[in-house]
Amino acid sequence: MPATTLTPAIREEIGRLGRADIMVGIPSFKNAATIGYVVRAAHAGLVQYFPDLKPVLVNSDAGSPDGTQRVVVETEPPDYVESILLVRPTNRLDRVTITYPEIEGVGGKGAALRTIFEIADALQVQALVVVDSDLRSIVPEWIELLAGPILKGGYDYVAPLYARYKYDGTITNTVTYPLTRALYGHRIRQPIGGDFGVSGDLVRHYLELEDWTDDISKFGIDIWMTTSALTGGFAVCQARLGAKVHDPKDPGSDLGPMFRQVVGTILRLAAAHPDSWLSIRGSHDVPAYGFERIIDPPPLEVNAIRLLAELHGGSLTLADTWRRMLTPDNAEAVLVLAKEAGRLADAAAARLGLGGEGDTARVSTLDMAEALAAFHFPDDLWARIVYDLVIAVRRGDVPVEQLVAALVPVYFGRVGSFVIENRHLTTADAEERVERQAREFELLKPYLVERWTAGEGVPA
Ligand SMILES: Nc1nc2c(ncn2[C@@H]2O[C@H](COP(=O)(O)OP(=O)(O)OP(=O)(O)O)[C@@H](O)[C@H]2O)c(=O)[nH]1
Ligand SMILES: [Mg+2]
Numbered sequence: 001m002p003a004t005t006l007t008p009a010i011r012e013e014i015g016r017l018g019r020a021d022i023m024v025g026i027p028s029f030k031n032a033a034t035i036g037y038v039v040r041a042a043h044a045g046l047v048q049y050f051p052d053l054k055p056v057l058v059n060s061d062a063g064s065p066d067g068t069q070r071v072v073v074e075t076e077p078p079d080y081v082e083s084i085l086l087v088r089p090t091n092r093l094d095r096v097t098i099t100y101p102e103i104e105g106v107g108g109k110g111a112a113l114r115t116i117f118e119i120a121d122a123l124q125v126q127a128l129v130v131v132d133s134d135l136r137s138i139v140p141e142w143i144e145l146l147a148g149p150i151l152k153g154g155y156d157y158v159a160p161l162y163a164r165y166k167y168d169g170t171i172t173n174t175v176t177y178p179l180t181r182a183l184y185g186h187r188i189r190q191p192i193g194g195d196f197g198v199s200g201d202l203v204r205h206y207l208e209l210e211d212w213t214d215d216i217s218k219f220g221i222d223i224w225m226t227t228s229a230l231t232g233g234f235a236v237c238q239a240r241l242g243a244k245v246h247d248p249k250d251p252g253s254d255l256g257p258m259f260r261q262v263v264g265t266i267l268r269l270a271a272a273h274p275d276s277w278l279s280i281r282g283s284h285d286v287p288a289y290g291f292e293r294i295i296d297p298p299p300l301e302v303n304a305i306r307l308l309a310e311l312h313g314g315s316l317t318l319a320d321t322w323r324r325m326l327t328p329d330n331a332e333a334v335l336v337l338a339k340e341a342g343r344l345a346d347a348a349a350a351r352l353g354l355g356g357e358g359d360t361a362r363v364s365t366l367d368m369a370e371a372l373a374a375f376h377f378p379d380d381l382w383a384r385i386v387y388d389l390v391i392a393v394r395r396g397d398v399p400v401e402q403l404v405a406a407l408v409p410v411y412f413g414r415v416g417s418f419v420i421e422n423r424h425l426t427t428a429d430a431e432e433r434v435e436r437q438a439r440e441f442e443l444l445k446p447y448l449v450e451r452w453t454a455g456e457g458v459p460a
Helices: 008-017 032-049 068-074 078-085 109-122 141-151 170-184 200-208 221-231 256-272 304-325 328-351 365-371 379-395 400-421 427-443 445-453
Strands: 022-028 055-061 094-099 127-130 157-163 196-199 236-243
Touching: 008 094, 008 109, 022 032, 022 068, 022 109, 022 141, 032 055, 032 068, 032 078, 032 141, 055 068, 055 109, 068 094, 109 127, 109 200, 109 221, 127 141, 127 200, 141 157, 141 196, 141 236, 157 221, 170 221, 170 256, 170 379, 170 400, 170 427, 196 200, 196 221, 200 221, 221 256, 256 379, 256 400, 304 328, 304 365, 304 379, 304 400, 328 365, 328 379, 328 400, 365 400, 379 400, 379 427, 379 445, 400 427, 427 445
Parallel strands: 022 055, 022 127, 055 094, 157 236
Antiparallel strands: 127 196, 157 196
């Protein structure tokens, strides 16, 4: 990790806090509307489940102009939580908010977490829990669920398990879950969930790693944390948290940059750690803790027509890059799909009487998916494409940023297909489709391993 750049204000805060047993870290950027609840829930969890430990809560903010940091310190004071829970903890909670420094000129969620790691390490905490600041569904028990396996079970990394609506978590479902599972053999269902428990030992390991990139300063951080825990040989488990309800995002309009940062990071790490995956066959379950829950996560609308239109639009400018990063067969198959996607998107828009952008809000996901029903992006093609990218990253003739940017429209097509095929399924049944795709990644792993072992992509 790049050399420390903690500001004097943060150092002073660390000096004042001294040490702590357990820490909750919350990254934020313009979350004034939601962070107060997250802070109170985390605080209540610390008081209720760990009354004898010395706790600290640290908000690492980007310098939000909306008053996020003020909300953190001014939300209901500690006495309030203690009085409603009828608990008198041994140590008063310290609640602090700091403005994190950028890393080599780059800010983002990862830069916020880097500062959180440094503070946790300086305070010598045994367990660090990280939670997002836009959560609606966090309850105090999450703190126990994410820290308990570390403090009581000897684990180093706790990934979340939640019920997410069938169209939510598309980067997870299409790339990070199946690829992490097939490469490293661990079935971690939410490798970029955003809510994690990390042991003090693993925090130290993170700080010692030397592979930090700009993407990790942003949304690459979550997959970097998960993958580094696996490649470092740390003990990993999952915690059942119930539903993840947060500020929703439509994959077609909001997730392009996040996809590039997450997928750029997972591919770079795969190319850097062949020793951790070349010999792994199949996969195994990862222990899950916490009582099971039956929850229907809130639905999410997706503009399926736009997803297919994006795939088609991509083919108009990216065909050459696709040919450089994919095998000839796979590039050809994507171009055929893109053409089909364009035709179907136009026909569906005409059928539904949609004019231009912004006009789609009044048409439901189901109606769009129905109109696009003929489209199908096969699981095995998607798995081969992702593996082609691992080889392309190793080859290095096209920069990773350009590779993942060119993959975005293809990912949109894959997500569009998933939405279309699963339009009549419940979230539980759609889960079986995610599993099927993950098995396809495992089945096709020899496609990657054989090419890698044969030296394909090794720069001449
Ligand atoms: N400090 C800081 N935090 C950020 C920044 N961007 C995002 N975050 C925080 O990172 C957390 C996750 O961000 P979201 O935008 O909700 O992303 P997400 O929930 O992981 O993504 P989806 O599952 O795709 O919705 C939230 O707590 C954000 O406040 C940033 O630039 N700086
Ligand atoms: Mg979120």
